[in-house]
Amino acid sequence: MPTRCARWRRGAAPLQVIESVERARESVRRREAMRKQRIDTAESAAQWLLSYARRLKAVSDALASVPPGSTRAQRLREQQAELERKHAWREQQRAHALQEGERAKVSLRYREIAAIVNMPVGSVSAQISRLRQELVEMVARDAGARRSASPESSS
Numbered sequence: 001m002p003t004r005c006a007r008w009r010r011g012a013a014p015l016q017v018i019e020s021v022e023r024a025r026e027s028v029r030r031r032e033a034m035r036k037q038r039i040d041t042a043e044s045a046a047q048w049l050l051s052y053a054r055r056l057k058a059v060s061d062a063l064a065s066v067p068p069g070s071t072r073a074q075r076l077r078e079q080q081a082e083l084e085r086k087h088a089w090r091e092q093q094r095a096h097a098l099q100e101g102e103r104a105k106v107s108l109r110y111r112e113i114a115a116i117v118n119m120p121v122g123s124v125s126a127q128i129s130r131l132r133q134e135l136v137e138m139v140a141r142d143a144g145a146r147r148s149a150s151p152e153s154s155s
Helices: 004-008 014-064 071-103 110-117 121-149
Strands: none
Touching (some): 014 110
Protein backbone atom coordinates (compact mmCIF):
# COMPACT_ATOMS: atom_id res chain seq x y z
CA MET A 1 0.00 0.00 0.00
CA PRO A 2 1.49 3.38 -0.94
CA THR A 3 2.17 5.90 1.79
CA ARG A 4 -0.02 8.96 2.13
CA CYS A 5 2.71 11.15 0.70
CA ALA A 6 3.05 8.89 -2.35
CA ARG A 7 -0.71 9.04 -2.91
CA TRP A 8 -0.74 12.84 -2.53
CA ARG A 9 1.92 13.31 -5.19
CA ARG A 10 0.61 10.63 -7.58
CA GLY A 11 1.46 11.65 -11.12
CA ALA A 12 4.00 14.29 -10.08
CA ALA A 13 7.47 13.88 -11.44
CA PRO A 14 10.26 13.82 -8.84
CA LEU A 15 11.72 16.97 -10.39
CA GLN A 16 8.43 18.79 -9.83
CA VAL A 17 8.37 17.73 -6.20
CA ILE A 18 11.97 18.87 -5.71
CA GLU A 19 11.22 22.22 -7.34
CA SER A 20 8.17 22.68 -5.08
CA VAL A 21 10.26 21.93 -2.00
CA GLU A 22 13.00 24.33 -3.14
CA ARG A 23 10.47 27.12 -3.74
CA ALA A 24 9.08 26.55 -0.25
CA ARG A 25 12.57 26.59 1.27
CA GLU A 26 13.37 29.85 -0.50
CA SER A 27 10.14 31.35 0.79
CA VAL A 28 11.10 30.39 4.34
CA ARG A 29 14.60 31.86 3.83
CA ARG A 30 13.11 35.17 2.66
CA ARG A 31 10.80 35.36 5.67
CA GLU A 32 13.69 34.50 7.99
CA ALA A 33 15.77 37.31 6.43
CA MET A 34 12.91 39.78 6.91
CA ARG A 35 12.50 38.69 10.53
CA LYS A 36 16.24 39.08 11.13
CA GLN A 37 16.13 42.56 9.59
CA ARG A 38 13.36 43.56 12.02
CA ILE A 39 15.32 42.23 14.99
CA ASP A 40 18.43 44.09 13.75
CA THR A 41 16.39 47.29 13.55
CA ALA A 42 15.28 46.78 17.15
CA GLU A 43 18.89 46.23 18.26
CA SER A 44 20.02 49.36 16.42
CA ALA A 45 17.26 51.37 18.09
CA ALA A 46 18.36 50.00 21.47
CA GLN A 47 21.90 51.28 20.84
CA TRP A 48 20.53 54.71 19.96
CA LEU A 49 18.46 54.64 23.17
CA LEU A 50 21.60 54.05 25.22
CA SER A 51 23.36 56.89 23.44
CA TYR A 52 20.46 59.28 24.02
CA ALA A 53 20.26 58.27 27.69
CA ARG A 54 23.95 59.09 28.18
CA ARG A 55 23.59 62.40 26.39
CA LEU A 56 20.47 63.27 28.39
CA LYS A 57 22.34 62.62 31.62
CA ALA A 58 25.19 64.86 30.49
CA VAL A 59 22.76 67.64 29.57
CA SER A 60 20.93 67.28 32.90
CA ASP A 61 24.22 67.47 34.78
CA ALA A 62 25.22 70.55 32.79
CA LEU A 63 21.84 72.17 33.47
CA ALA A 64 22.33 71.71 37.20
CA SER A 65 25.59 73.65 37.08
CA VAL A 66 24.45 76.75 35.16
CA PRO A 67 22.21 79.62 36.27
CA PRO A 68 18.56 78.85 35.33
CA GLY A 69 17.96 82.12 33.44
CA SER A 70 21.14 82.07 31.35
CA THR A 71 21.22 81.61 27.58
CA ARG A 72 23.33 78.48 28.11
CA ALA A 73 20.56 77.03 30.29
CA GLN A 74 18.02 77.86 27.57
CA ARG A 75 20.14 76.07 24.92
CA LEU A 76 20.60 73.08 27.22
CA ARG A 77 16.83 72.86 27.82
CA GLU A 78 16.24 72.95 24.07
CA GLN A 79 18.86 70.24 23.59
CA GLN A 80 17.26 68.21 26.36
CA ALA A 81 13.80 68.50 24.76
CA GLU A 82 15.21 67.41 21.39
CA LEU A 83 16.99 64.43 22.95
CA GLU A 84 13.82 63.41 24.80
CA ARG A 85 11.86 63.60 21.52
CA LYS A 86 14.46 61.46 19.75
CA HIS A 87 14.53 59.01 22.66
CA ALA A 88 10.74 58.61 22.53
CA TRP A 89 10.84 58.07 18.76
CA ARG A 90 13.53 55.37 19.09
CA GLU A 91 11.53 53.69 21.87
CA GLN A 92 8.55 53.55 19.54
CA GLN A 93 10.70 52.30 16.65
CA ARG A 94 12.21 49.56 18.82
CA ALA A 95 8.84 48.42 20.16
CA HIS A 96 7.38 48.28 16.65
CA ALA A 97 10.36 46.34 15.25
CA LEU A 98 10.23 43.84 18.13
CA GLN A 99 6.50 43.39 17.67
CA GLU A 100 6.92 42.82 13.94
CA GLY A 101 9.80 40.41 14.58
CA GLU A 102 7.73 38.42 17.05
CA ARG A 103 4.77 38.23 14.69
CA ALA A 104 6.83 37.12 11.71
CA LYS A 105 6.25 33.45 11.01
CA VAL A 106 9.14 31.62 9.46
CA SER A 107 7.57 28.20 8.95
CA LEU A 108 5.91 26.93 5.79
CA ARG A 109 2.48 28.29 5.05
CA TYR A 110 -0.38 25.85 4.63
CA ARG A 111 -0.72 26.74 0.95
CA GLU A 112 2.98 25.97 0.39
CA ILE A 113 2.59 22.61 2.09
CA ALA A 114 -0.55 21.94 0.04
CA ALA A 115 1.31 22.66 -3.20
CA ILE A 116 4.12 20.27 -2.27
CA VAL A 117 1.84 17.39 -1.29
CA ASN A 118 -0.75 18.16 -3.99
CA MET A 119 -3.67 18.48 -1.56
CA PRO A 120 -6.28 21.16 -0.93
CA VAL A 121 -5.30 23.70 1.71
CA GLY A 122 -8.29 22.67 3.84
CA SER A 123 -7.05 19.09 3.95
CA VAL A 124 -3.60 20.24 5.03
CA SER A 125 -5.14 22.41 7.74
CA ALA A 126 -7.32 19.54 8.95
CA GLN A 127 -4.37 17.10 9.01
CA ILE A 128 -2.21 19.56 10.96
CA SER A 129 -5.03 20.22 13.41
CA ARG A 130 -5.59 16.48 13.91
CA LEU A 131 -1.86 15.86 14.41
CA ARG A 132 -1.61 18.73 16.92
CA GLN A 133 -4.50 17.22 18.88
CA GLU A 134 -2.83 13.79 18.79
CA LEU A 135 0.38 15.37 20.08
CA VAL A 136 -1.46 17.06 22.95
CA GLU A 137 -3.08 13.75 23.87
CA MET A 138 0.25 11.89 23.70
CA VAL A 139 1.91 14.47 25.97
CA ALA A 140 -1.00 14.26 28.42
CA ARG A 141 -0.82 10.43 28.46
CA ASP A 142 2.94 10.57 28.95
CA ALA A 143 2.62 13.08 31.80
CA GLY A 144 -0.09 10.91 33.41
CA ALA A 145 2.08 7.79 33.10
CA ARG A 146 5.01 9.61 34.69
CA ARG A 147 2.89 10.82 37.59
CA SER A 148 1.53 7.34 38.28
CA ALA A 149 5.00 5.78 38.04
CA SER A 150 6.71 8.35 40.28
CA PRO A 151 7.67 7.22 43.83
CA GLU A 152 5.75 10.15 45.36
CA SER A 153 2.40 8.88 44.05
CA SER A 154 2.94 5.36 45.42
CA SER A 155 3.65 6.49 48.99
